[in-house]
Amino acid sequence: MNQDMHFDLVILGILGAFILYSLLTRVVDRSVLTLPIIFMCLGYALAEPLRNAAPPEVLDEGKRLLAEITLVLVLFSDASHVQFKQLRQSWKLPARMLIIGLPLSIGLGTLVTVLIxxxxxxxxxxxxxxxxxxxxxxxxxxxxxxANVPEKLSETINVESGLNDGLVLPFVLLGAILASAGMAGTSTEGLALSALVQIVLGPVAGIVTGWVVARLMDVAQARRFISESAEGVVFLAASFAAYVLAEVIGGNGFIAAFVSGMIFGNTYRHNIRFVREFMEGAGMLLTMASFLVFGALLLPDGLAHASLKTVVIAVMFLTVVRVGAIWLSLTGAGLNASEKLFLGWFGPRGLASILFTLVIIDEFEFPNEAELLACVSMTVALSILVHGLSSTPLARWIGKRSQ
Known part of the structure; x- marks a missing residue:
């Protein structure tokens, strides 16, 4: 069997898995399994056949392209659903977790990693x-x-997860630039200015794109120029327009996509359901592909470089770092110990961590890249399993505790 036919058969098998999962989504929802668990395991099982079927450069280009497309759409979509009007009524808990908890998580995580x-x-x-x-x-x-989870807790988890991936982007960019600058022979001239320009001009591109597209779509809706089937196209094009505009003027495209989604979602005056509908369809396909790529191309390399240190770092990030930072950020917020622990525990690491890793490893050179890959792989893999399996029983538990 030649390599081309081997590759075609592997792709056919993957597409068959996508179809089968989609046909059984309601059955899966009633089980302890989740989409990330299924496709991470499937990817890991297909790691060797996939590597044998395609040249390394093809796989590298494919995973980078998938990561960029998915990250742009996820950032825009998540941000577009955070409504400022609703936040005015229930902003305190998410604000504490994002303004206090997020920097605390990064600071505590940095300290733990340096110590270990x-x-x-x-x-x-x-x-x-x-x-x-x-x-x-x-x-x-x-x-x-x-339905067991109190609305204030589920809404807080939704808002936090929708915003923290975009808010953490400047820290990811800063860490990547500083780590890359530590490589021998790497020129550091202009790195600080370049980072500042990206962080400043990215939001500018996002604000312009989000506002202009929202206003144009409002006009098209008011005058009945646009059909329902075209609304998803506008969302798709706006996401990438923000990204490309930022790249053209020297900003960071991912920050632009995030800011653009937020401005679009809060400027557009009509129903924004088409964004959610698009992500429930095409977005699910990209999510399945991303977790499959993680299982096939990142997890095997991560496990190959895993050590006791990386396992300890992964466990610390899922427990002490996350729970400790969130507990401190919610002190004085009027929550009992069970609620604070619940919000601290449900900070699963998944798609954003995978996508950030795929992008930065391709874009930068690091002095200790193998350990970074191992830490991310171990943390995400453990999170996929423990958070996926504990979500339903702990939802029942917090429901009983809140009665």
Whole structure:
């Protein structure tokens, strides 16, 4: 069998898995399994066939392209659903977790990583902490959608996970630049200015794109120029327009996509359901592909470089770092100990951490890249399992505790 036919058969098998999962989504929802668990395991099972079927450069280009497309859409979509009007009524808990808890998580995570693995340096510790700070509500979907969970808690988890991946981007960029600058022979001239320009001009591109597209779409809706089937196209094009505009003027495209989504969602005067509908369809396909790529291309390399140190770092990020930072940020917020622990525990690491890692490893050179990959792989893999399996029973538990 030639390589081309082998590759075609592997792709056919993956597409068959996508179809089968989609046909059985309601059955899966009633089980302890989750989309991330299924496709991470499938990817790991297909790791060897996939590597044998395609040249390394093809796989590298494919995973980078998938990561960029998915990250742009996720950032825009998540931000577009955070409504400022609703936040005015229930902003205190998410604000505490984002304004206090997020920097605390990064700071505490950097300290823990330096103490456990000092040879990596502070810059790599900062990068590791930044990549592992954003959360993914999809890994604990049983919590977000459960009727047992008090609304204030499920809404807080939704808002935090929707915003923290975009807010952590400057820290990821800073850590990547500082860690890359530590490489021997790397020129550091102009790095600080370049980072500042990206962080400043990215939001500018996002604000312009989000506002202009929202206003144009409002006019098209008011005059009945646009059909329902075209609304998803506008969302798709606006996401990438913000990204491309930022790249053209020297800003960071991912920050632009996040800011653009937030401005679009709060400027557009009509129903924004088409964004959610698009992400429930095409977005699910990209999510399945991302977790499959993680299982096939990142997890095997991560496990190959895993050590006791990386396992300890992963466990610390999922427990002490996350829970400790959130507990401190919620002190004085009027929550009991069970509620604070619940919000601290449900900070699963998933899609954002995977996508950030795929992008920065391709874009930068680091002195201790293998350990970063191992830390991310171990943390995400453990999170996919423990958060996915604990979401339903803990949703029942917090429901009983809140009665």
């Amino acid at each position: 693995s000092p040879e990596g340096g502070v810059a790599m510790a900062l990068l590791t902490a930044a990549v592992l700070t954003p959360t993914d509500a999809a890994l604990g979907q049983g919590v977000v959608t459960s």
